[in-house]
Amino acid sequence: MEQILAEAAQSGDINALYDLLRQDPTLLDKYVEPSFVDTPANLAAAAGSTHFAIEVLRLKPPFRTKLNPDGYGPLDLALRSGKTGTVKRLVKHDPELIRVKGREGFTPLHYVAEVGDAELLAEFLEACPESTEDLTIRGETAVHIAVRNMNVRALQVLLSWLERNDGERILNWTDENGDTALHIAASTNNFEARNLFPNFFSFTLIN
Numbered sequence: 362m363e364q365i366l367a368e369a370a371q372s373g374d375i376n377a378l379y380d381l382l383r384q385d386p387t388l389l390d391k392y393v394e395p396s397f398v399d400t401p402a403n404l405a406a407a408a409g410s411t412h413f414a415i416e417v418l419r420l421k422p423p424f425r426t427k428l429n430p431d432g433y434g435p436l437d438l439a440l441r442s443g444k445t446g447t448v449k450r451l452v453k454h455d456p457e458l459i460r461v462k463g464r465e466g467f468t469p470l471h472y473v474a475e476v477g478d479a480e481l482l483a484e485f486l487e488a489c490p491e492s493t494e495d496l497t498i499r500g501e502t503a504v505h506i507a508v509r510n511m512n513v514r515a516l517q518v519l520l521s522w523l524e525r526n527d528g529e530r531i532l533n534w535t536d537e538n539g540d541t542a543l544h545i546a547a548s549t550n551n552f553e554a555r556n557l558f559p560n561f562f563s564f565t566l567i568n
Contacts, residue, residue, distance in 0.1 A: 362381060362384070362385060362388065363388075363391070365377070365381060366378070366381055366388065366401055367399070367401070367404055369381070369401075369413070370401040370402075370404040370405040370408070370410060370413055370414075370417070371404055371405065371407075371408040371410060372408075372410065373405065373408070373410030373411070373412060373413040374413070375412060375413055375416055378401070378413065378416065378417070389401070389417070389420060389421050392421075392424065392427070393421070393423060393427075397427075397428050397429060397430045397432070398427065398429065398430070399429045399430070400417070400421075400424045400427050400429075400435075401413070401417045401424075402414050402417040402418050402421070402424040402425075402427070402435045403424075403427070403429050403433070403434070403435050403438055405417060405435075406435035406436065406438045406439040406442075406444070406447055406451065407438040407439065407441075407442045407444070408442070408444075409439070409442065409444035409446070409447045410447075411444075411446060411447040411450045411451070414435060414439075414447065414451065415450065415451065415454050418435065418451075418454065418455065419454075425455060425457070425458055425461065426461050428463055428464075431464065432463045432464030432465075433463045433464060434458070434461040434463055435451065435458065435461075436448065436451050436452070436458040436459065436461060436469045437461070437463050437467075437469055437472065439451060440469055440472055440473070440481075441472070445481070448469075448481065449481075449484065452484065452485065452488050452489075453488075456488040456489040457489065459485050459488060459489040459492045460489060460491065460492050460495055462495065465497055465498050465499075466495075466496065466497040466498040466499075467497055468492060468495045469485065470482070470485050470486075470489075470492040470493070470495065470503050471495070471497060471501070471503050471506050473485060473515070474503040474504075474506040474507040474510075474512065474515050474519065475506050475507075475510050475512070476510075476512070477507070477510065477512035477514055477515045478515070479514040479515055479517070479518045482503075482515050482518045482519065483518050483522070486518070486519070486522045490526060493519075493522075493523070493526075493531055494531065496534075499536055499537050500534075500535070500536040500537040501536045502531060502534055502542070503519060504516070504519050504520075504523075504531070504532060504542040505536055505540075505542045505545065507519055507542075507554075508542045508543075508545050508546050508554050509545060511553075511554065513553050513554055513557065516554055516557055517557055520532075520557055520558065532558070542558075543555065543558050546558070
């Protein structure tokens, strides 16, 4: 039955979902206990089956933070599969999905900063402002990630948003090595990134 459910999730067949639930009302409960599992929501999100993913997340809210064996949640999987339409609908359904920490503490916000998707980055920031405070296991903010990956456009979006929303506090945060994002830009001679930082923020560069 789980295989049939997986196929329904990937094809987006909501009618099949309810046919299976009529046969076994506890079917979705079987995905709750395992620490890491491909839930129907994860499978649907990765396949771009938007409505199916949202329906399952509505029925089983705990699935929003359930990671698959690779360490990715539903929004992460939609992102990494290039299902932009699904990503946007999932965020509209539940903006807190942006804060779900997956592998190495990366959130979907960290991921879009890493790959430099400026459009989604801007949408994520507006949908869930608190996501800027989330850190990876290395103590990195999304700003650190954008600088390390030399994604100037993503950095522009982040700095512009932070400028309008009390950004000094976050821009002064350091990673596990004690580095701010500006220090990383300076130490790697990333002058294009360094020059983007607003002059009115107070930073201390560590030599």
